[in-house]
Amino acid sequence: MSNHEWHAMNTSKIVRQRGRPPAFDHDEALNKAMHVFWSHGYEGSSMAALTAAMGINKPSLYGAFGGKEELFRKVVQKYLAGPVAYIGEALSEPTAYRVVEKLLTMSAEFLTHDQNPRGCMVIQGALTCGEGAELIQQELxxxxxxxxxxxxxxxxxxxxxxxxxADESPAELAKYVATIHQGMSVQATSGASKGELLEVVGRVLKHWPVVERGGAGASQPQVLESSA
Amino acid sequence: MSNHEWHAMNTSKIVRQRGRPPAFDHDEALNKAMHVFWSHGYEGSSMAALTAAMGINKPSLYGAFGGKEELFRKVVQKYLAGPVAYIGEALSEPTAYRVVEKLLTMSAEFLTHDQNPRGCMVIQGALTCGEGAELIQQELxxxxxxxxxxxxxxxxxxxxxxxxxADESPAELAKYVATIHQGMSVQATSGASKGELLEVVGRVLKHWPVVERGGAGASQPQVLESSA
DNA sequence: ATATTAATTTACCAATCGGTACATATAAAC
DNA sequence: GTTTATATGTACCGATTGGTAAATTAATAT
Incomplete structure (x- = not known):
């Protein structure tokens, strides 16, 4: 069993090992790598840039993470479980409207957050690539x-x-929301502000399909108004 | 004056030159280069892949186009004047609704056309990049x-x-349409079909803001119905 | 024919790419 | 202590990156 495989199956489990202990924090190094990949994409991130940001050298990276490609896959896992975990939370909102409202509103915040690289790593990490990165492209x-x-x-x-x-297609609505979300990612990367993205979100929500309930229109959702 | 600069200012002008004539068609080679850049992005396209596709070798490429970066810029110009010239045509439609209808409908066709690489080169050519391509990223x-x-x-x-x-913001509407368009490009690259993109377009058009004209609602635009 | 001009081919450049061999350093087990 | 196991730093690997120097070839001008 190689070293990075051992790491993978023993995350955060304290086991007395013999041998020289790692001089860096595994999780912290993964966060640094995430930032690099997130900023420059898979192919745009060189091993030199990664090791420099992570504060380790190449043999340590190989020992702990198994190479550039495996490192990227681990980064993606961490990305999904961390920065974009809000997506799963949004899906558990009580209504479709609230799901989309929370999903896109938090995305507008997330995609333009000062601490984050602009845009979504899963969308832009390898949209186009050379001949050596097709597997990563496929994974994303x-x-x-x-x-x-x-x-x-x-x-x-x-x-x-x-x-x-009843006449709304879930598949079509899903593709519509995904299209908006992905467009927002490109917009954020191009410099769009949080307010501008929220305006787009507001327009999407304004026309979101809701069932007509009998009596007063009290169940009609509030239109999101954003600051430009 | 270098050779590629001469080419730039003498496109399609027949002037008797002395010296060995080029063995390749300038415009055709540019088209081949466009296809490579369009498929793999700026950084994902190596000089080896470019010269192989163009049927020329590196010194000829340098002589005629001035290097990878200048070649890409020329390709972008050709791309704007050729494959996506429909955008300019769409803008001259008589109403905003018809503008968006034509723009997005033709984009759905364009982004999934069998002869074209998937997605839009201007959107995806250099969304993320390494340290050597920031200028290209900025250009796009x-x-x-x-x-x-x-x-x-x-x-x-x-x-x-x-x-x-009167209460609709042109800037906000423009960003909304651009967001949809860019999201559609990502979708096309991810494998979405023309029909699926047209469904998204139909939803956008269904709620496009139109002025309420007096009398019968005859001016209300027809809803675009597409085949999935 | 000769000179001139330009595009071709071949071979090469330094720099960087991702990935490793190997020796050394640091811990626990005995 | 010695042994064993793991991580580290250095130095290197072949392949590929974008870019050229130099010689050759093919056309026109005189």
Whole structure:
């Protein structure tokens, strides 16, 4: 069993090992690597840039993470479980409207947050690439597809709960929301502000399909008003 | 005056030159280069891949186009004047609704056309990059900004012509349409079909703001129905 | 024919790419 | 202490990166 595999199956478990202990914090180094990949994409991040940011040298990186490609996959896992965990939270909102409202509003915040590199790593990490990165490109595409599937399933549930009109297609709504989300990522990378993204979100929410309930229109959602 | 500069100012002008004539077609080679850059992005396209596709060797490429970066800039110009010239045509449609309808409908076709690499080169050519490509990244960002400005100006004209409600912001609408467009590009690269993109476009058009004209609602635009 | 001009081919450049061999350093186990 | 196991630093690997020097080839001008 190689060293980085041992690390993978023993995250944060304190086991007395013999041999020289690592001189760096595994999780912290992974965060530094995430920042580099997030900023420059997979191919745009050189081993030199990664090791410099992580504060370790190449043999240590190989021992602990197994090379550039495996490091990137571990970074993606951490990214999904950390910075974009809000997506899973949004999906558990009680209504489809609230799901989209929370998802896109938090995305507008997330994509333009000062501490974060602009844009989403899963969307932009390897949209285009050379001949050596097709597997990474494929991996990220699969992640985006899984995200869209999650949205679709949530909207199917919403329709079953009479929370979406019966003539609305969950798959089509999911692709619509994913398209908006991905466009917002490109916009953030291009310099769009949080306020500008929130205006886009507001327009999406203003026309979000809701079922007409009898009587007063009290269930009509509030229109999100944002500061430009 | 270097050779590639001579080429730049003498496009398609037949002048008897002395010296050995080029063995390749300038414009055709540029098209081949466009296809490579379009498929793999700026950094993902190596000189080896470019020269192989163009059917020339490196010194010829340097002589005719001035290096990788200048070649890419020339490719972008050709891309704007050729494959995506439909954008300019869309802007001259008579109403804002028709502008967006034509722009996004043709984009759905364009982004998924069998003969084209998936996605838009200006959007995805250098969204993320390493340390040597920031200038190209900046150039493409400026192109996207110019595109959005064009949309905004068109919507300003539309509002002046009472073709958009007075309380709609042209800048906000432009960013909204650009966000949709850029999201569609990511979707196309991820494998979305023309029909799926047209469904997204249909949803955008269904809620496009139009001025309420007196009397019957005859001026209400037809909803675009697409085949999935 | 000869000179001139320019595009071709071949071979090469230094720098960087991701990845490793190897010796050394540092811990626990005995 | 000695042994064993792991991490570190240095120095290196072949391959590829974008870019050229120099010789050759092919055209026109005289």
């Amino acid at each position: 595409r699969a992640r985006r597809s899984a995200y869209e599937d999650g949205l679709q399933q949530r909207f199917e549930r919403a329709r079953a709960e009479d929370d979406l009109p | 960002r400026a192109r996207r900004s110019a595109y959005e400005d064009g949309l905004q100006q068109r919507f300003e004209r539309a509002r002046a012509e009472d073709d958009l409600p």
